[in-house]
Amino acid sequence: MDIRAQHRVHGGTLTYAQHQSASTGTAMRYSVFVPPGAGPFAYLIWLSGLTCTEDNFTTKAGAYGAAAQAGVAIVAPDTSPRGEGVADDAAYDLGQGAGFYVDATQAPWASHFKMESYITRDLVAAVESGFPLAPRRSLFGHSMGGHGALTLAMKHPSLFRSVSAFSPIASPTRCAWGEKAFNAYLGADQAAWRGHDAALLIEAGKAAPFDDILVDQGLSDSFLEAQLKPELLEQAAQKAGQKLTLRRHEGYDHSYFFITSFVADHVAFHAARLG
């Protein structure tokens, strides 16, 4: 692990680090906020949205005051492998910065775009050996990262105790962002897509149950109707009997100004479940 920078914040320590990932075969960057005190601390992993790095949540979410108070750590990884030898696309919604938290099976992406394995194996192992973190973890995220949080928690329930999301891509198989990414990363056969769609996982009974899932969605979010479609998650949860607390917020958009307004609620939601 290579420590790139450290800052004191809200009495805790924020570290920007880089490590070599076996899953992606690249150097991967992340930040870790460790609250004040002795630890080991339960922690949240934040998964960011399209175009983001490990720095967006870290500088803009204003979450560390609530995390310090709750005594939980927060890990924020980058959203994809990066670098010169890594495939990319000129569009913002494919390639570097747009890993979609799946393990790609198609060329040219399959050689490095293994974000599901990266998050659930390499990242978890790295932060738990490098920082005073206990193996008590929860997931949350935004937009593409909301999709990532929901699907990874539903597929790896032994790893994560709770899950929440801001403005998630609720059903990537039924929106342009998801269709484009899954077609590229997973191939044209849509059967392979269904295992990476939160609404479909719940509907098919393939999602691990949680006592509750917290989702916040702004009603002035310009991606709401075409890309995010929280109603599909809501319908699936209702059918399957999965409790979902979906809060719709008048006037809020897709930005970090929305996230910072409600992030303390998410920290408290997870802290209560992490013990």
Added chain:
Amino acid sequence: MDIRAQHRVHGGTLTYAQHQSASTGTAMRYSVFVPPGAGPFAYLIWLSGLTCTEDNFTTKAGAYGAAAQAGVAIVAPDTSPRGEGVADDAAYDLGQGAGFYVDATQAPWASHFKMESYITRDLVAAVESGFPLAPRRSLFGHSMGGHGALTLAMKHPSLFRSVSAFSPIASPTRCAWGEKAFNAYLGADQAAWRGHDAALLIEAGKAAPFDDILVDQGLSDSFLEAQLKPELLEQAAQKAGQKLTLRRHEGYDHSYFFITSFVADHVAFHAARLG
């Protein structure tokens, strides 16, 4: 006034705006956070540091939760005039992004670099006519903007009810940043510099008194000894009988991670004085 963007945040409204300034002769940008409720609201003006725009505090300080709760608005202007016809320097600490909150008297700066007049006249007039703000104002800022907040409040006590700062340049006539900027903007005659130095203003009895001045300083701030020198402000305040609450914080650096850790204290400090 030209509205560039608006976001709901913490129940209030954040607006990015641009207006034509008579003082600088340029378009100037700023952000305004207006808390929820009817108003008119008392407000704080945040003055940013070197290289900053109207966006640094706005996205990174995490101050709007505290401001919403206290019912105060926050205005964050850009740190200098900008644009093609505006003089600049290749260095980060002179020219665009480095206005130092003074009215320049020397070529080539004097034509646009009039930040003292801009803040105290044009900005105040624009935000009070364009937003539901009452003429009850306070100043705070960081580094170069901490210097700006202290000196402008001390020189314009009829405009500002209270003042606080993070990591201010406490005595710009006695550090490299200040010497370089004042030499360029105000000329080689150091007599002209003294009216823009918080410590010297207090020492000379030329600073308006305040019931208290709140200053936070990180002890791991890499600019502490060479540029910021809070001890000069402390000594001046002690000599002059000006109450100063100077808090030194172990481990904190010069970044917004320091600011976000204590900004709620500053909002409360001013809210108590704005009534």
